[in-house]
Amino acid sequence: MRAFSYERASSPQAAAQAAMARDNAKFIAGGTNLLDLMKLEIETPTHLVDVNGLGLDTIEETDAGGLRIGALVSNTALAADERVRRDYGVLTRAIVAGASGQLRNKATTGGNLLQRTRCPYFYDTNMPCNKRAPGTGCSAIEGFSRSLAAIGGSDFCIATYPGDMAVAMRVLDAEIETVDPDGETRTIPIADFHKLPGETPEVENELRPGELITAVTLPASVGGRHFYHKVRDRSSYAFALVSVAAIVNEDGTGRVALGGIAPKPWRDETAEAEMPNGASAVMRRLLADAKPTEENQFKVPLAERTLAAVLSEAKG
């Protein structure tokens, strides 16, 4: 970890300004991802702007009948919120399937969206990695890629977005609210928030320099039965090999997004129109462009079978 300076911001816009004012500044929220990366010098910010204490830690109802979740609401608080549990069960289930109780107490809504990949080569600074050190090459494509992306990757990077919460937010059509150093706010649909690697795997999302996430909004409840099935080798405390977030309606229609298989939560509204026709119909479209490695090709049938498990439970 390199030495860094630290400040506490006084308002969201001030935080954005503080981050903009210095080269190589970063926000710190729960610190559960950033500090680990700093210890390994994968991230080397020289200035941290602490965004705790900006009053962004409440969950409010919106005029549209949905919820506005402050960026600093902890994963624990979000998962436990009565309204979330009642109307957005998929979100609670996704969050509690992630990390551990202690981590979820610290992890925040904004930080969770921005957690970085768990590609093992990304974590070893001796190894080539286009995401960590652009232009050095990708060690994973012909290396140990079992946990990595089977779809959405590029010749430059096949890292997965590892999180769970965002997968549920994707099926819920969440939107991300931000403020920039000029005080301008904007709203980014979650579908557009995370980026595919293309030739620039180091660019992972839509945020501009200094731009701070202030909240995530959920539209009004869409009803249906909510599922989050996370598949992994051990029962807990592991990232998904594949996860399925789904909302299934009485008539068999619904929504589905996949985690653990792509550089971002993976959803395609035309594919999910096939839900009444079953899992393989959905996956034929959703994973039509899959380009797995030999080591992770199992994720393609696994995704289909996991959705089948969800659909059969929904009928159950």
Next chain:
Amino acid sequence: MEFNNPAENNVFDRAKVIGQPLRRIDGPLKVSGTAPYAYERHDAVPGQAYGYPVGSAIAKGRITNIDTSAAEAAPGVLGIVTTLEHDPIENLWDYDPVRHFGGDEILHYHQAVAVVVAETFEQARAAANLLDITYERDESANFDLSKTPQASGDSDADPVQNVGDFESAFASAAVKLDQTYTTPAESHSMMEPHATIAAWDGDKVTLWTSNQMIEWGRQSIAKAFDIAPDNVRLDSPYLGGGFGAKLFVRSDAVMAGLAARKVGRPVKVTLPRPMVFNNTTHRGETIQHIRIGADENGKITAIGHHNATNALTAVGGENATLPIVAFYAGANRHIVNAPAKMHLPNSNAMRAPGETAGLMAFEIAMDEMAEKLGMDPVEFRIANDTQVDPGNPDVPFSDRHFVECLERGAETFGWSNRNTAPGATRDGAWMIGHGVAGAYRPAPVQKSGARVVLEPDGTLRVESDMTDIGTGSYTVMAQTAAEVMGLTIDDVSIDLGDSNYPVSAGSGGQWGAASATAGVYAACVALREQIAERLAVAEGDLTFEDGAVRHGDTSTPLSQIGKGEEIAAEDSIEFGDFRSKEALVSTFGAHFVEVAVHAHTGEIRIRRMLAVCDSGRILNPLTARSQVIGAMTMGVGGAIMEEMAVDHRHGFFVNHDLAGYEVPVHLDIPSQEVIFLETTDPYSTPLKAKGVGELGLCGVAAAIANGVYNATGVRVRDYPVTLDKIIGQLPAV
């Protein structure tokens, strides 16, 4: 004291303290966070500085330059030791002939190449990243076991066992199995990484460290620093696990010593978790070719086993043949261990070394054979029990109750209720299966000593360099002393892990408890003799009971013997070779598991586990049970998740942290039941005890793999058994 004949009836058969389920003496310290581990011994010596180690970025080649200027200029830096300043410090112990530090040659990834010392940990770590190291890579390295000649059975290794005529017996066998099995490299992954504080006083050095074998370590450190062993002190009273990773000193100790000498201050060094994987040792990978032949009645006539495994040095590899030579009957046997020279870090002992990987494979093979024969796998194993060494039938097992383990286990588990048809039992979305496997592990012992001191108040102090690696040594040694001296455990205090104390067996090879308690016995007998002398009666005429020593009608409290002075006695137990010449002394067990496999996703979860162990006198059923359930848990890891993934291009273990290398979490571990047969083995030790800590791991993974087969009908022969290996063969959904 020499142990030259099988034990007769003795003080331990009264079993007032020994054999009782007493709680661990060190338990309250552990759960309250007050047991001081090596890195946290802030009070041990003033002025401690922090050393942060740097591991090589390449797996094979040379270092041509190390530019330290930026690091030296960094805040707080006190000094830097680089590998280029030293001749190689290597081959410190016969069983661990590796290079720890020194020289320009790189033999494996994360070989220690520098240590940066600073006032704080953070300063040392930051400065370590400023070292500019230039490497010259040697591309000739080999990192892929499957590409070695040994992997295809093509090796010049002599058989470890060659009895009868395997080839013709196998060729003519009525029922045959010919399969290849693989087990991956595994990391000990003990909770506490390697750590040492070193402090010099002239040419004397003290190391507060985390080490299983204090005397080996003391000798090794003397060699490393070219000083007399008497100038070395090691102190390791508490370890956060070891599993074999701390049998030998590692680079943390060497770097701490070098750095402390250079900066003239005590220095502490711990290996960051990734270096635990690639700097230290691991369980080697294996590729095992197994052939078994049997007659129609299920009697094994031929056993062939060829084990290929990775090793960087002549002493290395996972010798999976170890259990195969003696576990089952079979007149014709051809068994070969073939380590392949590879440029991965050296592999060495990890809990039940050899037996673990050997039985992971062989006990699947036994399941497959039983199926081919149409026999119940329990019956098949019983049919092939042997009471003599199959390689040398003149030598019997000293005490072997493997059949009873299987029978007790089958009955307790409800084995006969299982559905023998694979893939035929459902519980909702889950496919249910049951598996069994046998367990076998020798019961070695080592010379072991202790000092006992009768205090003026009649209490007893025990001192030994024995270590407690979480196993319960403190408790079982105190129980032994209490038993022999007629005291309660509360009357006994005990200090361990300090090289100033008598040399013990140390902790390894499941010999620790059996040997160290025998050593305490020897010391206590020496004390009893001194007491007898003072009372002017023969030792054999005395009875030690209830805090007093009785002779005829006179009873003298122990507090009165020394008349205000302490009485000290020291002795060691030495084991005569009758133990290996006249008998095979081993431990046995059977594991039964119920597994569930999700019919859609292939997720594998364990539902219940049972172990039945035959391992001589159980010194303390609580600590023994903890050993076995811990081992069963490790077996779950080996069965369904643990694998150090090898990058065959860069030559290193890629998933080198506890996020990437998964070990079981609580939710993975269901109800575990352990049964100890009430056996005693007089050939083993005066206490008639043997080890259990490694036995508990042997066979567990195979029982699970066999359970997965029974659940799904999919036979996986490559560990770990993960869903990607079965998903293609699960029923359509």
